[in-house]
Amino acid sequence: MIKVRSLINLLTKNNSNFFTGVPDSVLKELSHSLQKKSKKDHIIATNEGSAVSLGIGHYLSTKKVPCIYMQNSGLSNALNPLISIAHKKVYSIPLILIIGWRGSPRIKDEPQHNVKGKITENILKLLNIKYTIIRSNDDLKKFDKQIKIAKKNSAIVACLIEQGTLEKNKKINKKKDFYKLDKEIFLKTLLETLEKNTKIISSTGYNSRELMYLRNKYQIKKGSDFYMVGGMGHAASVALGYSISSKKKIICIDGDGSFLMHLGSIKTAGSFADNNFKYILLNNNSHDSVGGQNTYANDINFKKLSKGLGFKKFYSIKNDRNLKKNIQKFLKGDALNFLEVKVSNSKIKNLPRPTNLVKIKKVFMK
Incomplete structure (x- = not known):
């Protein structure tokens, strides 16, 4: 294993003191260590393209080389x-x-990660980006040399870090809740309240995994789900694409990190969706599935924002008081509805992952 401090020290010794990126489960020890830095030195970006652009701006201002972190899917x-x-x-x-x-050929992973993992090195080669696979302290020394060459040549350089390479920090697993409503209680009540033929498209991360887990745990058969095992930020677009060609009620269950990643797609939904499209934002103000880093969604006025994006009615749930009644009111509304649910971080341990994805697709399309 590599100590996170060793990696950060290597970067700072090369005069790279500005960090930005999108949180990733493989790199959660790194992003948590960076949170100790000031906002001028570390910014959690909404998506990877924005992170690269932030880094470019930093270089143009300071002539110092920025460090950008991300998962290979991003x-x-x-x-x-x-x-x-x-x-x-x-x-x-x-x-x-x-x-x-994720999806390194050496490590067993999920289907969506395996696909990207196999071509990650080829992508870097196509971009003519020199890179080091970091597995040992000797690899850190190799990466140090590559950084110095890249700085001299004004080029991009990268390193690849596999699951389990960075030494774990036990404190990361002790995530603090920003809101109190138990997500399991909300999702269970939602599933029990659905009309028979309702379709759900849920965002990647814990949302889809929890939905699948709760359906199986409580044997809830009403409706059917399409789990976005990848494609963070694209759940709303998939749901919109389905809704405009169907009369069935379609619910998009999204997370705050996913919402912010491709916010423009929510505007597209607000402009083109019919009343059969219902949008639910599960807001816990954190990147829950990759370490609980802050999304900074807590200071957004989603009522004003959703109206500005084209949604006709806004609903809010922040506790379990009259929960079923409030969900019914949202679902039965005859307008383009937006629901913000302020939930706590996931409390379900050892969440299963969707398997046999083609079967899930076929069942959803019936």
Whole structure:
């Protein structure tokens, strides 16, 4: 294992003191260590492309090379600014990328991670980005040399870090709740309240896994689900695409991190969705499934924002008082409805993951 402090020290010794990125389960020890820094030195970005752009701006201002962290699934979000702004043949802006390598060929992982994991190195090669796979302190020394060369040549350099490489910090698992409503109670009540043919599309992370777990635990058959095991930030678009070609009621269950990642898609839903589209935001003000880092969604006025994005009615739930009645009111509303539910972090241990994804798709499409 590698100590997080060793990695951070390597970066700071190379005069890289500005960090930005999107939290990742592989890199949660890194992002939690960075949270001790000031807001001028560390920014949690809403998506990976924005993180790269923040880094570019920092370099233009200071001439210092920024460090950008992300999961390899988010590397695709970062491609546009990496290629069209920072690339050697465009503005030649040096950047350091720290990439959590889900789906590494050496480590068993979920289907969606295996697909991206197998091509991650090829993507970096296509971008002509030199990289080091960090598994030992010797690899850190190799990465140090690559950083120095990249700085000299005004180029982008990256490292890949696999699950289990960074030494664990036990304090990370002790996540603090920003809100109090138990998410399991809300989701169970929602499932029990559904009309028979309702369709649910749920965002990646704990939301989909909890939904599947609770259906099985309580044997709730009403409605059917499509679990977004990947594609963070795209649940609303998938739900919208389904809703405009169907008369069935479709519910999008999203998270605050996912909502913020591709906020423009919520505006598209607000502009084009019919009344059969119902949007539920489970807001716990954290990236719950990757370590509980702050999303800073707590200071957003979702009532004003949802109205500005085109939703006709806004509903809010923050406790279990009259829970079923409030859910029914939201679901039966004859307008384009937005519901913010202020929930605590997940309390369910050892959540299962969806398997046999093709079967899940076929059942959903019946």
